[in-house]
Ligand SMILES: Nc1ncnc2c1ncn2[C@@H]1O[C@H](COP(=O)(O)OP(=O)(O)O)[C@@H](O)[C@H]1O
């Protein structure tokens with residue numbers, strides 16, 4: 197029987213998931229709600245509004261969907277996975293109580309405290325007067341975070357009190373983030389390189405995928421405004437000694453145990469955003485889903501069937517499935533939970549091509565010319581649309597070019613080589629993705 201898989205979302209992450217799922221030996225039929233032009237070359241559009249959760253559940257039942265993969269955080273925070281699971285569907289993605297780890301940064305801090313997870317010290321404040329009073333005694337720099345989901349705009353790293361006051365006023369007085377800014381964290385500022393680690397879990401067992409590093413700033417040399425991510429590298433070269441154990445036993449396992457203690461059944465990705473400080477890894481934040489664009493770089497390094505992995509997590513069988521895997525391949529780090537999932541002798545990179553004006557107000561409708569995919573480089577679409585049969589820009593991050601190779605140098609060369617043939621007016625990209633990183637692996 198052909199497995200029927202629905203992907204919820206419309207971005208580069210969802211296109212990357214579809215690309216990898218389409219390679220599954222069980223040859224699934226893919227559906228997308230709502231999808232984008234790239235994703236819809238691999239999937240049929242589900243004839244239902246994904247924002248209408250009961251209607252989506254009813255359609256999935258009717259279409260005998262075997263697995264729903266929810267890409268973005270907003271529907272997870274809003275409880276889509278609960279509605280689908282209540283309808284008897286297998287869902288990859290946590291319910292609202294699990295997704296609160298991303299949707300409420302104060303809640304995440306409380307779970308981390310209960311689980312003994314190392315993170316930055318903080319104070320939570322519910323109004324401007326309280327926050328300003330706290331600020332007087334806070335060490336500088338200080339990080340000011342809106343507690344709710346604010347599309348990556350709710351956090352400011354503030355060098356002085358004036359900047360912190362300005363961000364607090366955005367949250368409380370200007371109401372720039374709506375409900376998301378009604379509570380705020382004043383957080384200790386940590387230093388060190390950042391790293392993202394995606395844990396795939398069924399709430400009990402888990403496997404860590406290859407670590408990756410995002411490039412958040414718009415400009416080369418990490419300058420300019422923050423964005424949703426301008427590029428990513430994923431490689432064993434990002435590993436540091438003891439990282440797998442620190443993240444597995446020190447973060448993921450205790451958080452899952454604390455969630456179980458609270459009666460939360462977490463199935464999906466627990467995305468751990470880390471800072472590698474001089475005192476060891478510290479958690480900056482959790483996300484409740486695959487990262488975008490991290491996923492575009494991490495999935496090509498899998499040496500297992502993504503469909504089997506996601507189904508096992510969604511069904512609560514991950515431990516049994518992991519036990520069927522062969523030994524980890526050459527170059528795998530020791531003490532890395534789920535090391536057998538990744539090909540550690542390969543690396544991947546993503547370079548994002550954004551619209552004119554991004555991350556401010558963007559121009560839309562510029563015609564896009566895409567080169568054909570190559571064996572080691574391909575285009576993942578995000579903010580694209582079809583107009584009169586032509587592909588045009590339709591969002592901030594228009595697409596990502598993924599490159600793969602034996603090390604980051606090869607992966608980056610493949611990505612930039614293909615990007616040279618991608619054309620649209622106003623294309624903005626960074627030329628320095630992966631710059632300053634070790635190009636080949638260093639021993640873990
Ligand atoms: N405690 C901290 N110390 C230093 N930098 C931080 C700290 N917390 C967050 N940051 C910086 O701000 C960015 C965004 O913060 P994060 O908590 O990941 O929020 P979000 O991704 O929801 O915007 C991080 O990637 C990091 O660069």
Ligand SMILES: [Mg+2]
Pocket residue numbers: 469481
């Ligand atoms: Mg973040």
